Amino acid sequence: MQPSTPPFDERLTAPRSWWFLAFLLGVACALMLLPLGTLPLLAGLIGGTALASLAVSSYGSARIRVVAGALVAGDARIPVTALGEAEALEGEEARAWRTYKADTRAFMLQRSYIQTAVRVEVTDPEDPTPYVYLSTREPQALVAALTAVRAA
Numbered sequence: 001m002q003p004s005t006p007p008f009d010e011r012l013t014a015p016r017s018w019w020f021l022a023f024l025l026g027v028a029c030a031l032m033l034l035p036l037g038t039l040p041l042l043a044g045l046i047g048g049t050a051l052a053s054l055a056v057s058s059y060g061s062a063r064i065r066v067v068a069g070a071l072v073a074g075d076a077r078i079p080v081t082a083l084g085e086a087e088a089l090e091g092e093e094a095r096a097w098r099t100y101k102a103d104t105r106a107f108m109l110q111r112s113y114i115q116t117a118v119r120v121e122v123t124d125p126e127d128p129t130p131y132v133y134l135s136t137r138e139p140q141a142l143v144a145a146l147t148a149v150r151a152a
Contacts, residue, residue, distance in 0.1 A: 015113050027049075029044035029047065069149060084120065086147065087143070091115065109134050
């Protein structure tokens, strides 16, 4: 019987400060339209804020899940059987794998505002991807979920 909730499910939402910046972009649009009158000013405020909020929401909608024997990260769906060891990364080690240690063939779902990550080796011989790098706020929980699904 399949569990009703996945062992791991995280949405990489944007920080609150980005929503404030989206509002400020709407205010900037309104101020640009101020010389045209009150209605264009309101349209600029509403339209600019809505478009900026849509961009923030879209960027922060990436999801990481371990469900039905697969790791689902953004648009990628990788069977757990094709994955090797998972390693939780924090601080300098996470930054290193995002920058100078990174392999151009790796699949990376990273968000600059999340400082911790998980690196999972890809063991499928037909897949040229050496590893998967995922920004996550809960690296230990993701490693535990992958380990549990692989052991089952």
